[in-house]
Amino acid sequence: MSVPSRPRVSVLITPVTLVSAGLSGCSSEQPDAPRVNPSGLAGTADAKLPGSVPPAPKPAGAPGDIRVGGRPVTGSVPSGNAKVPFRRTYTDGELYAHITGYRSMAFGNNQLEAIWREDLDAGKDVVTTVDPVSQRAAFDALRGRTGAAIALDARTGEIAALVSAPTYDPNSFSGYVTSDAIAWKQLNADAGEPLLNRALRDPHNPGAAAHIIVAAAALEKGLLASVDAPTRSPAVYSVPDGSVSFSGDPAHCTDANLREALRYACQNVFARLATDLGAETLAATADSFGFNTEQSNTPVRAFASKWPRQPGNAAQLALTANGLFDTTATPSADGNGDRRDRPRGELVPSPRGHRP
Template identity: 60%
Template sequence: MAGRPITGSQTSGIPKAPFKRTYTDGELYSSVTGYKSMAFGAAGGLDAVLREDIEAGKDVTTTIDPAIQRAAFDGLRGRQGAAVALDAETGNILGLVSAPSFDPGSFSGNSKADERAWNQLKDQGLDGPLRNRALRNVDNPGAAIHVLVAAAALEKGLLASVDTPTHSPAVYAAPDSTTEFSGDPAHCTDASLRMALRHSCANVFARIASDLGADALASIALAFGFNQDKMDTPVRTFESTWPRKPENHAQLALMANGLFEVKASPVQMAMVMAVLANGGNRVHPQMVTSPKTSVPAQRAVSQRTADQLQSALGASVSAWVPSASVSWALSLTRSPAGRPLAIAVCLTSPTSPAGPIAQRIAEADKR
């Protein structure tokens, strides 16, 4: 990391397996490295995916920025969730943290102590520290998905700009349904996209979904990276899903508010913000510097749509709580040197908002 090795090896004293994996700051980087154990195999990160290169003695250079990684790790300490920070122009993953974390060095050997440490982690099940929430947790994004719906409204010509009134009642009922979506009457009645994004106006985005239709929204979701079943960083990221054919208007309106069967990983939501910071181009997220992992950028939306939404969002952190169990925060910011940073934070069973964590990560990018 930044020229400093975070993994190594030491003699094990066992002829058949003479070397044992070692980790520096194991908890800090476990969501990147995963683990490699003499007794329990390798999984969860670069140690498993790039095993052949590593065992052949090749150096693996990651894209992780230690200061950003530390800020994300410290911000998530004591919480359950994940944080991802992307360089929006290159796709380089500068920070990737899953919490709670674990120390892969505590069970990298073949002793009784290693076995106890492994069993303690394994006994915590699928929601325990061994689950990489940054790459492999998908949740309803809730109102965080409004950014994508706003992009669809601009890109498909439904609204001329982020300041065009949407003619939305404070309480909007989906066609042929009793399902209603409401917003603060003072801010959300006939709100522009700028106001609707700022105040999480469910009524506005439900109305936009009905006016655009399922196909238009699905095409934009696909352009932003949803429904990709094989997205490797090179560690595989679980698929973020956008239903292509909702059964009725109520389901479509729910989707436009990040509910129903819309599911997103923290990496995916960071990609959504990166598109806006990168002039409408979608870059592939990666955490190693290698020509083998390089994927050309793809046009997701126009430069004008990206600029409009950047104007509406600004550089400040925005946070949403779509349910009692999940809190999201997304951020766009630039370092003093001009590097564009896209951040996504997701807390599950939150005891506090995700916004301050995203702000902490943004402030750590001093390059």
């Protein structure tokens, strides 16, 4: 039988995904602060970097801010409450909600607002790798839809954009009055789950995105000499026991090379390669890409992406290679693995090793 057509979930799987946020103090007077390539935006808020502005003076005791592209996307105003003297404000709250998280006087905090709470409370700014132009483009592309998008720097794995849709405005419940309680209740009752970070915590079958794992294994194990070598794949490939078959576009997928097979999502090619490589080899390659890593930090905790280590039969192995069966991933499939081509030394680590 042929594998039935099914809805696909667009998932981005990369060797490296996220970086720890850097910190800066309340002023820009930090001559010894680490400097990084501004395209990465993973370091201190240095006014000398393009697009960066000096931290604005804050009222005494006000928390630090979270910065995107060198500019704060959070702020604070007096709350009138002696126990919690400042209420958080958000610029473009819906745009950055699943990056900043929320900081509410009544309902706590999450995401970066929680992970860096100690430093923010000390007046320090958290600097992200997010590019505001990329973030806006991803946000606009998902407007009115349900899903997630992540854009990465392929050289470093730094996140340029992270969007989950639908989203929410953290301004709506950052205080402690009746309107905040109403907004919080509505968000939690919303069937669209706007508070769910789909980019980090909503695993699905990755579908054709899993093909890159199979391609990497085929090249690393010498099964294919290059991405342009033919794969000896019929237009319809049946697994050895004949229980299931996989097809691809005959014009592009018959004996396609890896370059074409990846371009046209040729299920027949990757099912055939999986049979030749075997479950153990594929699982090892998937592990090196960060699958089956239980604690994935971005620095926000992401749910683990799963790759079956021992599929029960040839059909399940071929389905796994096509991102089906028990293969699951989030759009930010973790990249804390040991890929040999992973760039080194380009990321500014968390100065205190904060983890959720």
